[in-house]
Amino acid sequence: xxxxEQSPPDLILQEGANSTLRCNFSDSVNNLxxxxxxxxxxxxxxxYIPSGTKQNGRLSATTxxxxxxxxxxxxxxxxxxxxxxxxxxxxxxxxxxxxTGTRLQVFP
Amino acid sequence: xxxxxxxxxxxxxxxxxxxELRCDPIxxxxxxxxxxxxxxxxxxFLIYFQGTGAADDSGLPNDRFFAVRPEGSVSTLKIQRxxxxxxxxxxxxxxxxxxPYETQYFGPGTRLLxx
Numbered sequence: 148x149x150x151x152e153q154s155p156p157d158l159i160l161q162e163g164a165n166s167t168l169r170c171n172f173s174d175s176v177n178n179l180x181x182x183x184x185x186x187x188x189x190x191x192x193x194x195y196i197p198s199g200t201k202q203n204g205r206l207s208a209t210t211x212x213x214x215x216x217x218x219x220x221x222x223x224x225x226x227x228x229x230x231x232x233x234x235x236x237x238x239x240x241x242x243x244x245x246x247t248g249t250r251l252q253v254f255p
Numbered sequence: 256x257x258x259x260x261x262x263x264x265x266x267x268x269x270x271x272x273x274x275e276l277r278c279d280p281i282x283x284x285x286x287x288x289x290x291x292x293x294x295x296x297x298x299x300f301l302i303y304f305q306g307t308g309a310a311d312d313s314g315l316p317n318d319r320f321f322a323v324r325p326e327g328s329v330s331t332l333k334i335q336r337x338x339x340x341x342x343x344x345x346x347x348x349x350x351x352x353x354x355p356y357e358t359q360y361f362g363p364g365t366r367l368l369x370x
Contacts, residue, residue: 151297178355188344190298190361233297237355241286242311245297
């Protein structure tokens, strides 16, 4: 099955900084989602992005399916961006395979 | 309600006991999923329902775990003879119609602690 790897595992930023999180997947996908898990454990949908580029406010994501990676960009980070960011992927199945996440801490 | 809801939010039980965890999906969503998240890990798939039937239960770890969705809406995850290794956050998700092209929306989870 698909394997999903995320990097970096941990990221510490000062408020206002920009960051790039990476997700590599081992096989073709037709479902790729980015989530933010807040400190209370809630998984919040950020993007459904099996290919192409999307933007939502300070966040944007790009998936290059042919090269099997996706990037999540966070600009002008805020303390409320802290938490764990997960990438999850699937191909022709509903079974999402999650990476181990990137833990982001943003300090004022 | 607007989102996926799960009850209880926390459950503490003793080894060997039986527990039931409930999930109420987004209204109108036909697909429902259960995942389990251990500390420091990403969620792992357990089972997927399309309507009332389990379309994929390949992630259930053993026969102590069972899930039902009798009316195609609310689902219950049942764990018999709980073990300390079952301690985790159990997450439920739903999607509009199921399939790989759908976004899955997650509930807040039930934190299960087996003593």
